[in-house]
Structures are given as structure tokens and as C-alpha cells.
Amino acid sequence: YIGDTARMYAKTPDMKALLQAVQKVGGVVELERGTNDRSRWVVTLHTPTKPAVTYLYSRQSGRLEKFYEPRPWLAPYRFAEMKPISYVARDGLPLSGYVTLPPGRTPRALPLVLLVHGGPWGDRDKWEFQSDVQLLANRGYAVLQVNYRGTTGLGKRFARAAKKEFGRAMHTDLLDGVAYLAHRGFIDTTRVAIMGGSYGGYATLVGLTFTPDKFACAVDYAGTSNLVTLLESFPPSWRPFLPRSWYPFVGDPRNPADRADMLARSPLLRADSARSPLLIFQGANDPRVTKRQADQIALALNRRHIPVTYLLASNEGHGFGESETALAVNRATEQFLGKCLGGRVQPSVAPNVIAALNAMLVRVDTIRVK
Incomplete structure (x- = not known):
């Protein structure tokens, strides 16, 4: 479940230290990859006012080091909140x-x-x-x-x-x-x-x-x-999945009542x-x-x-x-x-x-x- 923003909660001391380091920078956390001993992590931080920035986190230093910043030429510009x-x-x-x-x-x-x-x-x-x-x-x-x-x-x-x-x-x-x-x-x-x-x-x-x-x-x-011609145009490889997805949510065009309802929508x-x-x-x-x-x-x-x-x-x-x-x-x-x-x-x-x-x-x- 994700509300207005994703929130991450630490269950171990090492993850708590990671989140504390992230909070100093700010943004919604996305954990990309970590070492097996969880001493290093690749972390991406998201905010609405600049493209997501990826950092390297070291448990030993307790700091985030900028790893990759896409479109750095956008930095001088002001973006909307x-x-x-x-x-x-x-x-x-x-x-x-x-x-x-x-x-x-x-x-x-x-x-x-x-x-x-x-x-x-x-x-x-x-x-x-x-x-x-x-x-x-x-x-x-x-x-x-x-x-x-x-x-x-x-x-x-x-x-x-x-x-x-x-x-x-x-x-x-x-x-x-x-x-x-x-x-x-x-x-x-x-x-x-x-x-x-x-x-x-x-x-x-x-x-x-x-x-x-x-x-x-x-x-x-x-x-x-x-909606009818949409479902009828789906490739054969999709057909096995339709009864669990499209049919219950949108309708089954093979069913006359559903077909009429789909056309009405x-x-x-x-x-x-x-x-x-x-x-x-x-x-x-x-x-x-x-x-x-x-x-x-x-x-x-x-x-x-x-x-x-x-x-x-x-x-x-x-x-x-x-x-x-x-x-x-x-x-x-x-x-x-x-x-x-x-x-x-x-x-x-x-x-x-x-x-x-x-x-x-x-x-x-x-x-x-x-």
C-alpha cells in the first residue's frame, strides 16, 4: 500500500542508519541494490522538483555519495512543486x-x-x-x-x-x-x-x-x-489472461449483455x-x-x-x-x-x-x- 508518498520503516539497526542518512538529503527512497552483508546500498531518491538522483551508501561511513545524476543541466532551473x-x-x-x-x-x-x-x-x-x-x-x-x-x-x-x-x-x-x-x-x-x-x-x-x-x-x-474492438484486437497470446483481468473489469465481448454494456461505455x-x-x-x-x-x-x-x-x-x-x-x-x-x-x-x-x-x-x- 502506497499513500501520497512511499514511506519506508526500518526493522533493523543497519537499515535505521541508512534511513537517517537518506533523511538528511530528502526524498522518497527507492532501494536499488545491496551487498549480501548489507554494508553498501545503491539508493535512488525521488522528489517532484528534480530528476531522481542515485547515491551509494556505505554503512561504515554512514554517508551517501552521489553516484548518478541524470540531466544535470536542469539544476539551475526552478521546477513546480x-x-x-x-x-x-x-x-x-x-x-x-x-x-x-x-x-x-x-x-x-x-x-x-x-x-x-x-x-x-x-x-x-x-x-x-x-x-x-x-x-x-x-x-x-x-x-x-x-x-x-x-x-x-x-x-x-x-x-x-x-x-x-x-x-x-x-x-x-x-x-x-x-x-x-x-x-x-x-x-x-x-x-x-x-x-x-x-x-x-x-x-x-x-x-x-x-x-x-x-x-x-x-x-x-x-x-x-x-472497448469491444479493443478486446477483439488483442493477440492470441493474451487470451489465456483475459478471464482474470479484462473480462471481470471491462467485460467479455462474447457475452451479449457485456458486449452491449461495453459499447455503451x-x-x-x-x-x-x-x-x-x-x-x-x-x-x-x-x-x-x-x-x-x-x-x-x-x-x-x-x-x-x-x-x-x-x-x-x-x-x-x-x-x-x-x-x-x-x-x-x-x-x-x-x-x-x-x-x-x-x-x-x-x-x-x-x-x-x-x-x-x-x-x-x-x-x-x-x-x-x-
């Missing part, structure tokens, strides 16, 4: 998450990006440095991250509360988080965007189509638009309700959420004259690993949100980033879905 929050969902379930506010801005009536993590199983938002969060805060946005029901690390009961709640209580958990910030005056409710990848992409499309009055725009990374079938612009990122080689999912929703919204910007990375899968692709994604995101929410946009970027963006752009009216 991430604050844990907690609130109660409309059905009484306790929820938690994080809010990151833009540095130097008064926390009143800010534009908000609701950033939804993937999974939901095997994933959660954490109190740690996240480049996408810092980019958004730097551009002037408050960022809300919710560990909605189904999130890993908050107990079995919390995980099981997500059964058949895709597009239902899992979505209202997010809306209740936005309401929590609105009630405190932090955000301007007319300038709220929803954004996320994988499950977070599905949640983004749900926000766009199920609650269109709540979001001024949406940014979808590899999001599912049709699919954004594609609610495309008529959408009113706000959508930015889509999709990997052409994604085996989990296939290109068809993005094609379907892009085409459906375009036919209804909803503005859609569709960027397809020909060399990427489920998540973008190429640095040039990542820079292009950041550029497209800041431009899209700047137009929608009014945040800051960098005046110019390198020519290779512009070239990558142009190569990814899909003309939606040319899409053909079989």
Missing part, C-alpha cells in the same frame, strides 16, 4: 492525487490540465519528477493527477472498485477532483482540458464525449474509442455529443491499442465537424521512445493547449521538430476504416 491532495468521491470512496501549480502564479482561476494516468492496473501517479507535468506547469497550467479507483498500490478493495466502472465511476472520480479544485478557487472551470495516454487516453475520449460540457479541449495518447458511440477540439497521438505499430482505435474516433468526429488534429508516429508503438517524436509531441501539445486554454507557447523550435510534426500529420478526410 507537487502537492498531495485527498477528497471523497460522490459515492463516498476516499480518493487521492496531486496538484501542481505553475511557479510564480497566484493560485486563483488558473487554466487546468486534468492529466490521467494509464493502466489502470499496474500504474499510478506518484510524488516524483515528471517531465510532462513540469512542461504543463511551465506553460502556465495547473495540473491535476488523480489516483482514481482501480489504481495500483491503494489496496485490493480500491482496485476491485473499478470492476465494470470504465466510463462510469472511474470517470466521475476525475470530475470530482476537478470540482475539488474549483471549490477552492484554484481553477477557471471554463478553461479545463483533459489529457492522458492508454487508459488515460480512453478517459480523455470519455471526457470529450460523455461530459462534453466539462472540457474545453482534449489530448489523447493511444486512447481506446471502442465506448466513446465512439457517443461521438455525436462531442463539442470540443481533440488532439490525437497514435503509434502506427501499437499492438495494444491499435491504430484503428484512433482512426475510428478521428473519422467520426471529423464527420460531425469537430476539429481533430491527428498525429501518427510511423516508427512508434504503445508509447513514444524516439527523442524527436517526443519533442514533436511536446510542441503539438503546447500549441494546441495554448490555443484552447491560453497558456504560453515557445516562439520557435528546431527545424527537425517541425519536420517530424509535418511527417506525423494525418489528413483525417483520407482515413478509411474497414
Whole structure:
């Protein structure tokens, strides 16, 4: 079980000494490796305001020695603080998450990006440095991250509360988080965007189509638009695991009642309700959420004259690993949100980033879905 931050408790004197040394530096502890006699440890410390730093700890000296610091050129910059929050969902379930506010801005009536993590199983938002969060805060946005029901690390009961709640209580958990910030005056409710990848992409499309009055725009990374075709597209090697995972939590498309329910929770079938612009990122080689999912929703919204910007990375899968692709994604995101929410946009970027963006752009009216 992990609350707002991971906490470690010592059960032996040598581990107590290690934790005391760590506390002098500060951060959430991740024990990487230790010697058999536990006299030396490799320890990584996480904080939201700088990339995680790895140290070597010696029991003999009782000190931490810096071993590896990624991206040291970021040291002079000021990054936004991430604050844990907690609130109660409309059905009484306790929820938690994080809010990151833009540095130097008064926390009143800010534009908000609701950033939804993937999974939901095997994933959660954490109190740690996240480049996408810092980019958004730097551009002037408050960022809300919710560990909605189904999130890993908050107990079995919390995980099981997500059964058949895709597009239902899992979505209202997010809306209740936005309401929590609105009630405190932090955000301007007319300038709220929803954004996320994988499950977070599905949640983004749900926000766009199920609650269109709540979001001024949406940014979808590899999001599912049709739950039935998602499960039917899974490779044969996944089939033995579905009865223990996807079927109880999402539904079994072979069962007529489940199939109807899954379609009812699919954004594609609610495309008529959408009113706000959508930015889509999709990997052409994604085996989990296939290109068809993005094609379907892009085409459906375009036919209804909803503005859609569709960027397809020909060399990427489920998540973008190429640095040039990542820079292009950041550029497209800041431009899209700047137009929608009014945040800051960098005046110019390198020519290779512009070239990558142009190569990814899909003309939606040319899409053909079989």
C-alpha cells in the first residue's frame, strides 16, 4: 500500500542508519541494490522538483555519495512543486492525487490540465519528477493527477472498485477532483482540458464525449474509442489472461449483455455529443491499442465537424521512445493547449521538430476504416 508518498520503516539497526542518512538529503527512497552483508546500498531518491538522483551508501561511513545524476543541466532551473491532495468521491470512496501549480502564479482561476494516468492496473501517479507535468506547469497550467479507483498500490478493495466502472465511476472520480479544485478557487472551470495516454487516453475520449460540457479541449495518447474492438484486437497470446483481468473489469465481448454494456461505455458511440477540439497521438505499430482505435474516433468526429488534429508516429508503438517524436509531441501539445486554454507557447523550435510534426500529420478526410 502506497499513500501520497512511499514511506519506508526500518526493522533493523543497519537499515535505521541508512534511513537517517537518506533523511538528511530528502526524498522518497527507492532501494536499488545491496551487498549480501548489507554494508553498501545503491539508493535512488525521488522528489517532484528534480530528476531522481542515485547515491551509494556505505554503512561504515554512514554517508551517501552521489553516484548518478541524470540531466544535470536542469539544476539551475526552478521546477513546480507537487502537492498531495485527498477528497471523497460522490459515492463516498476516499480518493487521492496531486496538484501542481505553475511557479510564480497566484493560485486563483488558473487554466487546468486534468492529466490521467494509464493502466489502470499496474500504474499510478506518484510524488516524483515528471517531465510532462513540469512542461504543463511551465506553460502556465495547473495540473491535476488523480489516483482514481482501480489504481495500483491503494489496496485490493480500491482496485476491485473499478470492476465494470470504465466510463462510469472511474470517470466521475476525475470530475470530482476537478470540482475539488474549483471549490477552492484554484481553477477557471471554463478553461479545463483533459489529457492522458492508454487508459488515460480512453478517459480523455470519455471526457470529450460523455461530459462534453466539462472540457474545453482534449489530448489523447493511444486512447481506446471502442472497448469491444479493443478486446477483439488483442493477440492470441493474451487470451489465456483475459478471464482474470479484462473480462471481470471491462467485460467479455462474447457475452451479449457485456458486449452491449461495453459499447455503451465506448466513446465512439457517443461521438455525436462531442463539442470540443481533440488532439490525437497514435503509434502506427501499437499492438495494444491499435491504430484503428484512433482512426475510428478521428473519422467520426471529423464527420460531425469537430476539429481533430491527428498525429501518427510511423516508427512508434504503445508509447513514444524516439527523442524527436517526443519533442514533436511536446510542441503539438503546447500549441494546441495554448490555443484552447491560453497558456504560453515557445516562439520557435528546431527545424527537425517541425519536420517530424509535418511527417506525423494525418489528413483525417483520407482515413478509411474497414
